[in-house]
Each structure stands twice: as C-alpha cells, then as structure tokens.
Amino acid sequence: MRVIEAKAFGGPEVLAVREVPDPLAGPGQVVVGVAVVDTLFVETQIRGGEMGGYFDVRPPYVPGGGIAGRVLSTGEGVDPAWTGRRVVAKTGAAGGYAERAAVPVEALVPVPDGLDLPDAAALVHDGVTALGVFEAAQVRAGERVLVTGASGGMGFLLVQLAHAAGARVIGTARGARKTDLVRELGAEAVVDPSEEGWVERVRELTGGAGADVVFDGVGGRIGGEAFGVTARGGRFSAHGAPTGGFAEIDPEEARERGVSLRGIRDVQFAPEEAERLTVRALAEAAAGRLRPVVGRSFPLERAADAHAAIEARDVVGKTLLVV
Numbered sequence: 001m002r003v004i005e006a007k008a009f010g011g012p013e014v015l016a017v018r019e020v021p022d023p024l025a026g027p028g029q030v031v032v033g034v035a036v037v038d039t040l041f042v043e044t045q046i047r048g049g050e051m052g053g054y055f056d057v058r059p060p061y062v063p064g065g066g067i068a069g070r071v072l073s074t075g076e077g078v079d080p081a082w083t084g085r086r087v088v089a090k091t092g093a094a095g096g097y098a099e100r101a102a103v104p105v106e107a108l109v110p111v112p113d114g115l116d117l118p119d120a121a122a123l124v125h126d127g128v129t130a131l132g133v134f135e136a137a138q139v140r141a142g143e144r145v146l147v148t149g150a151s152g153g154m155g156f157l158l159v160q161l162a163h164a165a166g167a168r169v170i171g172t173a174r175g176a177r178k179t180d181l182v183r184e185l186g187a188e189a190v191v192d193p194s195e196e197g198w199v200e201r202v203r204e205l206t207g208g209a210g211a212d213v214v215f216d217g218v219g220g221r222i223g224g225e226a227f228g229v230t231a232r233g234g235r236f237s238a239h240g241a242p243t244g245g246f247a248e249i250d251p252e253e254a255r256e257r258g259v260s261l262r263g264i265r266d267v268q269f270a271p272e273e274a275e276r277l278t279v280r281a282l283a284e285a286a287a288g289r290l291r292p293v294v295g296r297s298f299p300l301e302r303a304a305d306a307h308a309a310i311e312a313r314d315v316v317g318k319t320l321l322v323v
Contacts, residue, residue, distance in 0.1 A: 004097035004303040008059045009049030012304040012311070015063070015097075023094075023102035025075030030082055030105055032089060036121035037096045037300070037321040038066035041152075041242045044307045054264075062095025063303075066124030068117040069323075071108070078105045086111040088124050088278065097303055099323050106271065109278045112286040119285055122153060122292035122318040127281030128274055129267050130157035133237045136262060137213050141166030144206045148226050149217035149240055150187065151178035153318035156293045158215045159185045164289065167213070170205055172198070172222070178316050181293065193222045202229045216240065216247055223247025233258040239267055293317030 005018045025031045043063050045051045067089055071082045082105065089107040111120045139145060145162040149155045150171025162169045163186025171187040173179045179190045189205050191198045203210060210231035216223040217240030224247050230236050236259050238247045246264060254261050269277065284290035295315040298306040300323045310319050 001099040002300065003062050003095065003099070004064075004300060005060050005062055006047050009047065011048070012044075012307040014047065014059075015304040015307065017301050023100055025073050025078070025102055027076040028078060028104055028106075029075040029102050030071045030078055030108065031073045032067060032069045032087060032101050032103060032108075033072045034067045034096065034099055034101055034323045035069040035117045036067070036297075037064050037323070038068075038121045038124045038126075039064070039303075039306055039310065039319045039321055040125055041240075041310055044311050045241075047307065062097055064096030064098075064321075065090050065092065066121060067091055067096045067101055068111065068121035068124070072100065074105075082108065086117065086120075088120050088282070090124065090274075097300065097321065099300070109275060109282065112282055115282060115286040118294055118297065118320055118322070119292050120282060121320055122294050123281045123285060123290075124278070126154040126157055126318065127285070127290070127292070128269065128277040129239060130154050130161060131277045131281055132267050132269060132273075133215060133239055133262065134158060134161045136266065137215070137235045137237060139165045139167050139213055143167045143212040144170070144209070144231070146170045146172075146202060146211035146214045146226060146229065147187070147217070148172045148193065148215070148222055149242070150182045150190065151316055152217055152240075152242075153293065154240070155215075155217050156182070156185055156317055157290060158217075159187050160290055162186070162213075162215075170202060170211065172218070172226075174313075181316060185291065185293075193218070193225075199225050199229050206231070210234065213237075218242060219246045224249070227254075227259070230257070230259050235260045235262070237262045237266075239264060294320055296320075297322050299323075 145167040151173040171182040219241035295317040
C-alpha cells in the first residue's frame with residue numbers, strides 16, 4: 001500500500017509517497033481501509049521541526065492521526081461484526097497518511113447514517129476539541145464570546161456552538177470570503193486582527209466590557225491581544241498556535257482580573273472522554289446541528305500540496321486528504 005512519509009524535517013517537499021506492506025490486524029485490532037484523512041495545521045509545524053517541545057516525533061515518520069473509512073478485517077478477540085462498518089479513528093503513532101491503517105478496536109467510533117465520511121473525518125480532531133473547550137467554558141445565553149481564528153476548521157465549529165447557546169459571537173477573520181462564512185454560521189460581527197485598532201473594535205462591540213469568553217485558536221501576538229480584551233471574571237481558552245506559539249499570558253494579571261485560563265494541556269482528553277466527545281460531534285453533525293466546513297480536498301499523493309495550502313492560509317475551514 002501507499003503511505004506518505006516525512007523523510008526529514010523541512011518544507012512540504014519532504015513528504016513523499018512510499019510503498020510499504022499492507023498492515024495486518026493483530027489481537028484487539030482492526031484494519032481500516034482509509035477513505036479520508038484529517039489534516040491539521042499542527043502537522044505542518046511538526047513536519048517543519050517546530051514542535052519538538054510538544055511532540056516526540058523524529059523522521060522518517062508517517063504523519064496524520066485521524067482517519068475515516070471502512071473496517072476491512074478484524075484481529076483476534078475483535079467482534080467480526082465490525083467488518084464493513086463506516087468508522088472514524090485516531091491512529092496514534094502509526095500515522096494516518098496511508099491507504100490502510102491498523103488500529104485498536106477501542107479507537108473506533110461508528111459514523112452515523114446520514115453523515116458522509118469527509119464530514120466525519122473533519123470532526124475527528126476539531127469536533128472533539130471544540131466541544132471539549134466549549135463545554136469547559138460553560139457559555140451562557142447573552143454572553144459575549146470572541147473566537148479568534150474563526151475561519152479555521154475548529155473556529156467555525158466554536159462560532160456555531162456559541163451561537164446555538166444564545167451567545168453574542170464576535171469572530172476574527174481576514175478577507176470577504178472568510179468573513180461572510182463566519183457571519184453565516186452565527187457571528188454577529190467579524191473583525192480583521194491584521195488591522196490596527198481591532199482590539200478597540202472588539203471593546204466597542206462588547207459595550208466596553210470586553211468578551212466574557214475568548215476561544216483563542218491563533219496564539220502569538222493576536223492571542224495576547226485577545227487576552228487583553230477579556231472581561232474581568234471572564235474565561236480564556238488558548239488552544240491554537242498557528243502563529244508559531246501559544247499566547248503568552250501573565251498568570252498574575254489573570255488572577256488580578258479574575259480571568260480563568262485553560263491551555264493546550266487541558267484538551268488532552270482521556271480515551272473515554274475523547275470517545276464521548278467524538279460520538280457527540282458526529283451525532284450533532286448527522287442531525288444538522290453542527291456543520292463542519294471543508295475548504296479543500298487533495299488526493300493522498302498530493303499531501304505536500306495540502307500542507308503548502310494550509311501554510312499559505314489558502315484554505316477556508318478544513319483541508320482533507322482523499323484516498
């Protein structure tokens with residue numbers, strides 16, 4: 001079968017197709033015929049060698065941790081009834097940029113009828129994290145919610161969740177195409193964080209008080225500025241770092257202002273919790289209450305092009321690889 005291997009740390013060009021033997025289902029495992037692979041911005045950062053402090057990954061390796069497809073075979077101790085079922089799964093260290101993947105049966109979550117595999121794959125990571133941080137923030141009707149990176153795969157989901165909860169949502173996005181879609185999905189207002197005075201604009205939109213809840217999917221300077229516009233007694237969730245680092249927040253200032261902080265370590269869910277959140281995300285999407293936004297899809301062999309598009313911010317929402 002074909003896999004995509006990162007031969008070294010570097011640019012997208014280090015990703016290359018390699019032929020390897022088909023995996024076999026060991027005890028407690030199944031082999032999934034991969035149809036769609038979720039891709040994340042953080043995977044481009046890992047490939048570039050930028051995330052050594054967070055991920056113990058060394059080349060050569062197969063990227064990717066989230067897949068959707070059908071179960072092809074089962075190993076010893078696994079119910080054969082899994083064969084043929086549509087599932088999503090996290091592949092762990094095995095890597096998901098592949099035509100087939102052997103995963104523990106515990107990693108499988110069935111895809112509900114009425115939900116297609118690309119949408120299911122788009123929720124493997126972002127749906128779980130979005131629901132996890134949203135539930136922890138306990139957003140209430142009427143609260144003011146700021147979502148940075150609102151035009152990303154997870155940002156779109158957070159906008160929808162906050163809007164459905166009755167919150168007044170402000171998103172950050174750049175360009176008419178992204179801005180229009182963020183508004184369509186529930187934001188009352190959208191501001192461009194590259195423009196001078198965007199923080200003052202958020203203050204105006206919140207009546208001078210700031211945002212009760214901030215979901216920061218950007219990090220860096222923008223994340224730090226978003227913390228500055230968090231209301232006293234508010235909640236700040238820092239879960240993204242596409243700018244190269246998470247927002248640097250002064251814990252003492254947070255305590256003085258009564259702002260509760262949650263970071264990347266708070267979204268490392270236990271297996272049972274991750275499964276619960278995955279089931280819920282898929283169910284919400286199947287029922288039409290949560291809409292994953294897939295911006296572009298690339299064939300598996302063009303994984304390098306997918307990474308280049310993600311890094312160029314040339315995608316609205318999710319980028320997927322299709323096998």
